[in-house]
Amino acid sequence: DGGITQSPKYLFRKEGQNVTLSCEQNLNHDAMYWYRQDPGQGLRLIYYSQIVNDFQKGDIAEGYSVSREKKESFPLTVTSAQKNPTAFYLCASSRTGDSTEAFFGQGTRLTVV
Amino acid sequence: AQSVTQLDSQVPVFEEAPVELRCNYSSSVSVYLFWYVQYPNQGLQLLLKYLSGSTLVKGINGFEAEFNKSQTSFHLRKPSVHISDTAEYFCAVSDRYSGSRLTFGEGTQLTVNP
Numbered sequence: 001d002g003g004i005t006q007s008p009k010y011l012f013r014k015e016g017q018n019v020t021l022s023c024e025q026n027l028n029h030d031a032m033y034w035y036r037q038d039p040g041q042g043l044r045l046i047y048y049s050q051i052v053n054d055f056q057k058g059d060i061a062e063g064y065s066v067s068r069e070k071k072e073s074f075p076l077t078v079t080s081a082q083k084n085p086t087a088f089y090l091c092a093s094s095r096t097g098d099s100t101e102a103f104f105g106q107g108t109r110l111t112v113v
Numbered sequence: 114a115q116s117v118t119q120l121d122s123q124v125p126v127f128e129e130a131p132v133e134l135r136c137n138y139s140s141s142v143s144v145y146l147f148w149y150v151q152y153p154n155q156g157l158q159l160l161l162k163y164l165s166g167s168t169l170v171k172g173i174n175g176f177e178a179e180f181n182k183s184q185t186s187f188h189l190r191k192p193s194v195h196i197s198d199t200a201e202y203f204c205a206v207s208d209r210y211s212g213s214r215l216t217f218g219e220g221t222q223l224t225v226n227p
Contacts, residue, residue, distance in 0.1 A: 004156075031213050040122065042203060042217040043157075050212070058214075090156055094213040099145045099164045102215055104156035 002027045006091050006105035013078075013085075013112050021076045021108045023091035029103070030096045032074035036060060037088040037107075046089075049074055050096050078110065085112045115140045115206050119218035127226050128196055134189040134221045136204035146187040147205040147215065148178055157203060163187060174198070199225045 004025045013019045025032065031050045035043040045058030049068040063082025068074055074093075078085045088109050092102040120135040138144060145164050149157040161172025168180040178189045187204060201222050205215040 006156075009154075033214070035217075040219060042117075042119075042219040043215075044217075045214065048214060088154075092157075096213060099207070099209075100213045101147060101159050101162055102157075102213065104149075104158070106156045107154065109154070 004091055004093055004103055004105035006089075006108050009106065009108060011108055011110045013110070015112055016080045018080060019078050019085075019110065021078070021089055021091075021110070023074045023076065023105060024072055025074075025091075025093040025103075025105075026072060027093055027103060028071075029093035030071070031094045031100075032068070033092040033094075033102065034058075034064070034066065034074070034076045035090045035092065037090060043090065046076065085110060115144070115208065115211065115216045117204050117206050117216055117218035119202075119204055119221050121221050122219065123222045123224070125224045125226060126194055129193045131192050132190065132194050132198075132223065134202050134204075134223065136187045136189065136218060138185050138187065138204070138206045140185075140206060140208055142208045142210065145207045146178075146180060147207075148172065148176070148187075148189050149203045149205060150174075151201045151203065151220075153200075160189070160202075194223070194225045196225050196227060198223060 007022045033048040034046040047066040049055035065077045091105040094102045116139045148160040163180045204218040
């Protein structure tokens with residue numbers, strides 16, 4: 001089945017540690033996205049990539065980094081510079097161009113203690 | 114720049130009652146509109162989308178939405194809800210300049226009670 005796989009589903013880290021969230025898709029989509037979800041705030045765009053080896057900052061990129069070395073993969077690193085990293089992180093992909101819908105993974109819940 | 118406002122953060126209803134979840138948007142250009150549903154600790158699933166053409170859009174699970182350009186609204190409706198419709202619903206917008214990037218509303222938690 002085609003889809004987007006995020007792993008792990010739950011992740012716990014100590015404060016000050018970097019952590020990398022995995023996102024893989026086999027939909028042959030060019031575009032991939034990372035969103036952060038907090039209660040009552042909807043989804044906010046962290047980073048997006050429309051083609052391999054290229055990515056752009058979204059609305060809340062500070063404290064995060066990404067890479068796009070392969071079309072299928074778009075890992076997100078939450079660095080120690082992110083002041084409030086505990087959240088639900090969602091990865092999505094889509095075809096490029098306007099009017100296209102995004103397909104979402106099942107999410108990773110990150111808790112920093 | 115675009116924005117989306119979902120006018121109700123929580124909507125409680127009884128089973129088999131009708132429901133309307135309200136969404137207003139702001140954009141200076143023509144928009145594409147989407148409704149997504151999220152079940153607890155899950156990703157988002159597309160319910161329906163408006164790209165162009167008929168302003169009444171039908172989606173999955175018996176939901177429909179109507180695009181109203183003059184009121185800049187895209188309200189989601191279902192004539193009779195089930196317990197299984199309990200979830201969070203997100204309205205989202207994009208346009209030909211934002212491409213495939215979506216701007217989301219804050220979400221509406223629909224709770225269907227027996």
